[in-house]
Amino acid sequence: MRSDADRSTPPFELEEALRASDERFRLLVAGVRDYAIFLLDTEGNVSSWNEGAQRIKQYTEEEILGRHFSIFYPRAEIDSRKPWRELEIAVAEGSFEEEGWRLRKDGRRFWASVVITALHGPEGELAGFAKVTRDLTERRRNQRRLDALRRREMLKLREHARRMSDLETAKSDFLRLASHELRGPLTVIRGFTTMLAEGTLGELCEDARRAVAIVLAKSDEANAIVDQLLETARIEEGRLTLRRERTDLRDLVGATAERLRPLLSARHRLVVDLPDAPALVDIDRERLRTVLGNLLDNALKYSPDGGLIRCTVRDESESGQVTVDVTDEGIGIGADEMPRLFTRFGRLVNARNSHIPGTGLGLHLSRELVRRHGGELTATSEPGVGTRFHLLLPRAHGS
Numbered sequence: 001m002r003s004d005a006d007r008s009t010p011p012f013e014l015e016e017a018l019r020a021s022d023e024r025f026r027l028l029v030a031g032v033r034d035y036a037i038f039l040l041d042t043e044g045n046v047s048s049w050n051e052g053a054q055r056i057k058q059y060t061e062e063e064i065l066g067r068h069f070s071i072f073y074p075r076a077e078i079d080s081r082k083p084w085r086e087l088e089i090a091v092a093e094g095s096f097e098e099e100g101w102r103l104r105k106d107g108r109r110f111w112a113s114v115v116i117t118a119l120h121g122p123e124g125e126l127a128g129f130a131k132v133t134r135d136l137t138e139r140r141r142n143q144r145r146l147d148a149l150r151r152r153e154m155l156k157l158r159e160h161a162r163r164m165s166d167l168e169t170a171k172s173d174f175l176r177l178a179s180h181e182l183r184g185p186l187t188v189i190r191g192f193t194t195m196l197a198e199g200t201l202g203e204l205c206e207d208a209r210r211a212v213a214i215v216l217a218k219s220d221e222a223n224a225i226v227d228q229l230l231e232t233a234r235i236e237e238g239r240l241t242l243r244r245e246r247t248d249l250r251d252l253v254g255a256t257a258e259r260l261r262p263l264l265s266a267r268h269r270l271v272v273d274l275p276d277a278p279a280l281v282d283i284d285r286e287r288l289r290t291v292l293g294n295l296l297d298n299a300l301k302y303s304p305d306g307g308l309i310r311c312t313v314r315d316e317s318e319s320g321q322v323t324v325d326v327t328d329e330g331i332g333i334g335a336d337e338m339p340r341l342f343t344r345f346g347r348l349v350n351a352r353n354s355h356i357p358g359t360g361l362g363l364h365l366s367r368e369l370v371r372r373h374g375g376e377l378t379a380t381s382e383p384g385v386g387t388r389f390h391l392l393l394p395r396a397h398g399s
C-alpha cells in the first residue's frame, strides 16, 4: 500500500535531472543518499550510479557499471523475465512503478519502491532508462508490526463481544428462571401469611399480627419484582401480547395517581392535571398502569426531601397523540447518567440515591411497554432541580 508521501518526488529536481546531459545528471544526483538513482542503457545495463544506490544496493560504481539491472531481482523474477517486462511497460507507457522485493549485493532482500522512466533522444528515439529506487523495508516492517497489532486488537474485541453476548444470554436465562422459580414459593408464602393475618390458623398476639402485616407487605413487594422480571423475560423472548381496550387516559392516570396518595409524606404534594375532554387511547390497561405506577413511584422515591409531583395529561389533537408528563422536584439525574437510564438493570447508583431501593428494571420495562403500544417514553432532568418523564401514546383511531 502506498501513501501520497511515498509517491512524492524525491527532494531534488528529478525532472530537470532527467532532461540534463549525462554528465549533469550524474552531478545532480551523485550526493543523494535516500534514493538509488541511476541510468540504464536501452538494454537495461547500468550506466550511472549514485551514493544512494551504493548505500541501498551495496555495489560500488566500479562493480556495477555495465552490469544488467536484473542483478537486483530475485531468481524467480529473472526466470519469469520480469525485469525485461518492466522495461517494455516503461517504453509503452512512459514509466513503470511498483513495490516489490529486490536484492542487495550480499543477497539480503529489501522492500523497494521503484520507478523506471523511459528516456528519449532528440528524435524521439529510446535513449535508455532512469531508475529511482527507495528502500522501504523498515517502513514495511513497521507497517506489518502495526497490522499484527491491529489484528490482535480485533481478535480481543471480537472475543470481548462474544463474552458480552454470552453474558446477555446468561442474564436472560437467569431472568426467566429466577422469575419462574420464585413465583411458586412466593404464592405459598402469600397464601399462608394471608391465612395468618385473617386468623384462620388461630388468633395471633399483637406482636405477631404486626410481624405478619410486615411479611405480607414485603411479599407483595417481592411479587411486584417477580412480575417485573417475568414481563421483562416475556419481552426479551418476544412473547408479550397486548390486550388493548379503548380507554380514557384520564381515568387510568387519575386512578393510578390516587393509589400513590397514601404513600406521600407531609412534605410531598401531588397534583393531577386532566383535560376536560376524554383522551382516548387503545391500550393494555394493566401494562399502562405498570408504566404510570413506575413513573409515579420513581417521582416519589427520588424526591426524598419532598416537593411537588405533577401528573399532566394532554390531548394533542393536531399531532394525533396523547401525552402524560410526570414531573418531580427531586434529586434529578446527571447528564452522564442519562444514557443508562432506560437500560435493563440500569440503576444509577450515586451518593444521592444509593440508600433508595430498586432493581433498575422499572424504566427499561416501561419504555419497552410504551414502545409496544407505538408510543415513546423520554426524560429530561437537572440534578438538584427535578426530573420530567414524557410519555407519548397514539390517540385511538376515529376518536
Ligand SMILES: Nc1ncnc2c1ncn2[C@@H]1O[C@H](COP(=O)(O)OP(=O)(O)OP(=O)(O)O)[C@@H](O)[C@H]1O
Pocket (backbone or CB within 6 Å): 228, 294, 298, 299, 302, 303, 328, 330, 331, 332, 333, 341, 346, 347, 348, 349, 353, 357, 358, 359, 360, 361, 362, 363, 364, 387
Ligand atoms: N424521577 C427520578 N429522579 C431521579 N432519578 C430517577 C428518577 N427515576 C429514575 N431515576 C433513576 O433511574 C434509575 C432507573 O430507574 P428504574 O425505575 O428503572 O429503577 P429503580 O427505580 O431503581 O428500580 P425499580 O423501578 O425496578 O424498582 C433509578 O435507579 C434512579 O437512579
Ligand SMILES: [Mg+2]
Pocket (backbone or CB within 6 Å): 294, 297, 298, 358, 362, 363
Ligand atoms: Mg423505578
